[in-house]
Amino acid sequence: MIYLLQQALNALQLGSIYALIALGYTMVYGILSMINFAHGDFFMVGAFLCFIVATFMQLPFLPALLISMAGVALLGVIVERVAYKPLRQAPRVSAIITALGVGIFLENFTLALSPYPKHVPTIIENTTISLGGLTMSSLQTIIIVLSIVMMTVLHFIVQHTKVGMAMRAISWDKNVAPLMGVPVNHIISITFALGSGLGGVAGMLYSMAYPVIDPYMGIIVGWKAFISAVVGGIGNIRGAMLGGYILGSVEVLVAAFLPSTYRDFVAFSLLLVLLIFRPYGIFGKPRTQKV
């Protein structure tokens, strides 16, 4: 029983991080119908920003969090403006390739600056609470609680603010929204800022939990988060959160029964099966093409 609870807690921690990243994929997809293949690398940049802030400025947790979040949000906005915006009318393939290119650029750029894996110093005291055999670290608590708070805020923004309404309008119909007075470019930038910012937070939290970071760390984690988004139905915000926790649980389960090297294998096979049988995920809706 205790063991099960402990595992559930681990699943919750991992799932929270996936969910945070998955939100970035889903928001961008919802609004631009484009998969931002570079998003996993935004996450990596978040981790590196945390490293820089913690190592060279020795800032405490909260400022570090804000800097990671704002820095990656800015990165997202710039990437969208420079690389994606000119391609909005271009064939979709061009956008996919560009996003892949941006991702690899970020990886190799970071690698060129920092050829060796880095160790992120601890920025919060890691105390563990023990509750009748169930141990829970303060870090774990922060990751889970903070993620849930962030997601709640995001959900509120999308559902109950003017900006959120504009986002939903654009994702409903890109061509009509500007006619209704929605400032499309502006809203897209905000979407990228929010999505990337959450990715940055995820990067920071991840680097606190697994403090050895390298420029390629975003690839696998990013893809896993993407799987989460697809599981939930890409473009759907609640779906992304649910998908994150589902994948987190699946991975913890796999790790409990199989050698850990099978984890990726299972995750990606799950994606493949899902794409073949239910490509629109749990909350998504199938699209038909008009002839």
Place this chain on the structure above:
Amino acid sequence: MDEPREGKLRWMPAVFLAAGLAVSFAIPQYNLLNQYVQLIIMYAGINIILALSLNLINGYMGEFSVGHAGFMSVGAYIASFLTVRIFPPGAETLLFPVAVTAGGIGAALLGLVVAIPSFRTRGDYLAIVTLAFVMIVKSALENIDAVGGARGFLGMNKMTTLPWVFLWTVLTVWIIRNFIYSNYGRGVLSIREDEIASSLMSVNTRQVKLLTFTVSAFFAGVAGALFAHVLQFINPRMFDIIKSTDMLVMVYLGGVGSIAGSILGASVFTILLEVLRPLEAWRMVLMPLVLVLLMLFRPRGIMGLREMALFVPSSDKSNSAGKVKQA
């Protein structure tokens, strides 16, 4: 119509083949070029095969695959396993073409599997399917101890030689050209243009996709087999998504939907990588940058859907599938 060609031109392909072979034999024999340059030429040839293979899917069919690193690794592993573990010692050089073909066939079978999701999904979703495929192949290989798992596999002799690379490259160009300028190839183009109209004009789109993925994967496997026997060492990490991106750069640099474009793109890419070697890590920063700039300013590449007359069968001159001017 295959009208009899002018007396002189008729012998051109045979002459080209003979001359090419002679030169590719002579170079290593008499050390006409230093080892390093020979190596670069071999990589260029392998890259041409890869670019053509990917161009079939991404350029001619207009689908999107980032899965070719997976096909390549399967070809590399199968061929290496055969030459190192299965073939009797001494005979492996003789049997090398068998190993390469087997690598191609193994990859082709996987190509069939990847083609099936392409029946229903297109664009970015298919990209993810192929990406998941790369990841699955990689983590599967990492878990197979018989081929060294994550540590990799070695023991191959350097059996890939200039003449072999030359032959396989020419064969690839020839077969892919034949494919494009056939009924099936026109089916491929029609899927790119409008898949629904295509099936309503009697094209069996599933058949075409299966065939295209099979042919494409076959040659990616061949390239992998050749690659493994140049490098003499392989591990699963070599064939990850970065490798697929290299192929994308080659295809989109040279030009989509063009054989000449793939040859050009692969050659320029290979040479550029060597020229930029002094930049060290920054070299790898430049590549994705080139890709992004290409997409922004010349999304169809240098040749972009145009073809050189050399690669158009005489029966199809003046009406080639690829002769469309850039829009």
Place this chain on the structure above:
Amino acid sequence: MTQLRAERVTHYFGGLCAVSDFNLELERGALMGIIGPNGAGKTTVFNIITGVYRATEGSIYFDGDEIIGKTPDRIVAMGISRTFQNIRLFNELSVLDNIRIAHYAGSRYNPFEALLRIGRYKAEERRIREHSYELLALFNMDVLASTTARNLPYGQQRRLEIVRALATGPSLLLLDEPAAGMNPREVDQLTDFIRWIRRTFNLTIILIEHQMRLAMAVCERLMVLDFGAVIAEGPPKVIQTHPLVLEAYLGEKVPV
């Protein structure tokens, strides 16, 4: 002899009933028109017949064989071909290639013969090429063979769509608003043109028209769809004065 029979065909898009209880008996050689206001479900009927959508209910028999559930390419191979309301040519390809592609099902060589250029490959390619040129010549388009489809003027694009549909060797041809975007004079020419292709290629034709003018002039029988349901059927004279039809078109002028 009945060539096409539809029985109780019904199709839903989600909650929207685009076609309801559609029944049809079509004689070989007939020239029938389907008319109806925007969104009546006319194109959807074509899409169901040609296998683009699978009808929610009902069955369709072509020369006695059930075709619902078959893929579009198999249905074309059986002899049903069509054009599109919004032109859907293979834009970046040459006029010749547009026609050659329509020979896919009719070609008789296998992939190995193609990859290695052996066996029946050459003879078949020659046949396809010659047949394509013959067809194009018949429509005075052979000089355009190497032109890129997207560079053709609008009228020629519409014409190429018809030639391409004919290249599949149909016995039943479905034309979806062939007069769209044409001026009255061109519409008059189209009337003769449609009669001519019917005679020359020995076809059964179903024609969708949004306006009644062409449909009245060329069709022997008309069917009127409104909100997915057939509201009237009969010879043009009867349809013209049918009260339900007038009501369906109310608000729109009825150009007779």
